[in-house]
Amino acid sequence: MTSSELVDQLTAAGYSNTRARRALLDALVASAGPASPADLLEAGRARHPALGLVTVYRTLEILEQLGLVRKLHLEEGCHSYALSTTALRAEGDDHGHGGDAHGHHVICQQCHRAVEFAGCDIDAVIASVQQQTGFAVRSHWLEMFGLCPTCQEKQS
Amino acid sequence: MTSSELVDQLTAAGYSNTRARRALLDALVASAGPASPADLLEAGRARHPALGLVTVYRTLEILEQLGLVRKLHLEEGCHSYALSTTALRAEGDDHGHGGDAHGHHVICQQCHRAVEFAGCDIDAVIASVQQQTGFAVRSHWLEMFGLCPTCQEKQS
DNA sequence: CTGTAAACTGAAAAACATTTTCATTTTTCA
DNA sequence: TGAAAAATGAAAATGTTTTTCAGTTTACAG
Numbered sequence: 001m002t003s004s005e006l007v008d009q010l011t012a013a014g015y016s017n018t019r020a021r022r023a024l025l026d027a028l029v030a031s032a033g034p035a036s037p038a039d040l041l042e043a044g045r046a047r048h049p050a051l052g053l054v055t056v057y058r059t060l061e062i063l064e065q066l067g068l069v070r071k072l073h074l075e076e077g078c079h080s081y082a083l084s085t086t087a088l089r090a091e092g093d094d095h096g097h098g099g100d101a102h103g104h105h106v107i108c109q110q111c112h113r114a115v116e117f118a119g120c121d122i123d124a125v126i127a128s129v130q131q132q133t134g135f136a137v138r139s140h141w142l143e144m145f146g147l148c149p150t151c152q153e154k155q156s
Numbered sequence: 157m158t159s160s161e162l163v164d165q166l167t168a169a170g171y172s173n174t175r176a177r178r179a180l181l182d183a184l185v186a187s188a189g190p191a192s193p194a195d196l197l198e199a200g201r202a203r204h205p206a207l208g209l210v211t212v213y214r215t216l217e218i219l220e221q222l223g224l225v226r227k228l229h230l231e232e233g234c235h236s237y238a239l240s241t242t243a244l245r246a247e248g249d250d251h252g253h254g255g256d257a258h259g260h261h262v263i264c265q266q267c268h269r270a271v272e273f274a275g276c277d278i279d280a281v282i283a284s285v286q287q288q289t290g291f292a293v294r295s296h297w298l299e300m301f302g303l304c305p306t307c308q309e310k311q312s
Numbered sequence: 313c314t315g316t317a318a319a320c321t322g323a324a325a326a327a328c329a330t331t332t333t334c335a336t337t338t339t340t341c342a
Numbered sequence: 343t344g345a346a347a348a349a350t351g352a353a354a355a356t357g358t359t360t361t362t363c364a365g366t367t368t369a370c371a372g
Binding site for chain 2: 073077078106108109115117118119120121122124125126128129132133134135136137138139140141142143144145146147148149152
């Protein structure tokens with residue numbers, strides 16, 4: 001997924017195509033793993049030296065609302081973002097996830113790489129929870145942690 | 157689960173039984189839903205007026221390490237805590253969750269009540285993610301959102 | 313029961329994360 | 343090309359969490 005595609009998505013959603021945003025999107029696309037606002041500011045400033053932190057926060061908020069990025073919840077804190085391609089691919093295909101983009105991430109506990117995965121057929125778990133608690137479940141949030149293929153090899 | 161049981165758990169783990177901690181545990185047990193450090197400070201001060209915020213943070217950290225509370229990841233932010241009884245019930249019964257207490261929460265999107273549920277048989281999903289990504293999955297976080305029975309009734 | 317060591321406490325300060333304000337600049341498009 | 347709307351970014355403010363350190367409380371040996 002290129003930053004041009006992201007820019008197109010923003011424009012299609014009614015937002016202006018600005019230097020600051022292109023710089024941020026480039027930084028996002030270039031980041032290999034979860035990136036914090038401060039990380040993205042630094043990387044974005046390589047492309048647009050005047051990029052401001054508040055613009056980073058504002059743009060991440062927009063991207064999150066559009067389902068283009070997702071905040072990741074890591075052990076060290078919940079301050080990182082990763083691209084989420086599922087809103088792009090799953091357009092018009094929501095599979096009963098109320099307002100929730102359909103993807104989740106698996107995160108490497110060693111190198112912190114975050115990979116999105118599609119398909120979380122947890123209907124059975126949802127049914128069980130509904131039965132146990134009486135709740136009507138509308139959405140869920142799932143993250144997985146483990147070792148990526150590269151870090152698995154390093155450990156063997 | 158009473159605050160006495162929590163106090164016993166802390167003592168068993170080598171921590172002192174102090175007024176400040178008892179006040180905080182009372183507040184935790186009394187809270188119906190996710191509670192922020194500031195919420196717990198306020199409720200705790202009803203029981204122990206000199207309770208300090210730093211003690212709240214320190215004690216929550218201990219409780220989290222012992223698996224007695226869990227930080228919840230809500231839409232508004234990741235600053236709330238809820239009791240987690242699973243470490244108590246599941247002692248010696250870890251079901252392949254690497255270092256992770258076995259329970260998760262379902263949260264009401266209306267009244268914010270958080271109910272813990274046990275049993276999240278997502279082995280199929282984990283297997284699928286491992287196949288898709290090559291990751292070796294070790295643990296996961298799962299939260300569900302919906303309406304509790306009370307709020308469902310209100311809506312009908 | 314007493315006294316001491318260790319653990320704990322909490323105000324204050326500091327650090328970190330995010331949002332608001334508002335004057336200025338940039339982008340869009342007629 | 344120019345004006346309106348959107349966007350920007352520094353500074354200030356707000357919110358969250360951690361660190362410091364002097365003083366207090368708890369546990370337990372004697």
